Amino acid sequence: MLDQTDWRILECLQNNSRMQWQEIGKVVHLTGQAVAARIKRMQDMEIIEDFTITLNQEKLGRPLLAFIMVFMKSTNHAAFQHFLSNQKEILEAHRISGEGCYWLKAAVSNQQDLNHLLDAILLYGNYRINLSIHTIKKTKI
Numbered sequence: 001m002l003d004q005t006d007w008r009i010l011e012c013l014q015n016n017s018r019m020q021w022q023e024i025g026k027v028v029h030l031t032g033q034a035v036a037a038r039i040k041r042m043q044d045m046e047i048i049e050d051f052t053i054t055l056n057q058e059k060l061g062r063p064l065l066a067f068i069m070v071f072m073k074s075t076n077h078a079a080f081q082h083f084l085s086n087q088k089e090i091l092e093a094h095r096i097s098g099e100g101c102y103w104l105k106a107a108v109s110n111q112q113d114l115n116h117l118l119d120a121i122l123l124y125g126n127y128r129i130n131l132s133i134h135t136i137k138k139t140k141i
Contacts (some may be wrong), residue, residue, distance in 0.1 A: 011035035065132035069100040072125040
């Protein structure tokens with residue numbers, strides 16, 4: 001499905017999504033037009049979903065990173081999912097199998113903001129929380 005050149009293009013985009021096609025072409029030994037065609041193909045195949053940026057939550061004033069497992073009290077998952085979509089503190093939300101119903105990744109400014117978020121979650125279910133002490137690795141590809 002993807003060849004070595006496609007993987008190198010993805011790596012370039014992961015490192016800098018604003019990189020010009022011509023610059024990528026120099027790295028992968030293709031013309032900018034050929035790179036554009038490959039990127040378009042990967043978008044059509046839904047391998048590339050978005051072009052985004054990564055924000056440093058700590059420098060934005062949200063240094064507390066929490067991983068929250070939610071155990072639903074009811075079967076009203078739609079309401080909980082709607083709630084999650086409106087919470088700026090929630091960076092990721094996954095419906096999971098096994099123990100728990102949802103796994104959330106949240107970044108908050110302080111303990112008080114974390115408590116407010118957890119109190120709001122309690123309307124939908126119980127939770128278990130772990131705080132990140134240090135990020136060791138972030139996978140890009």
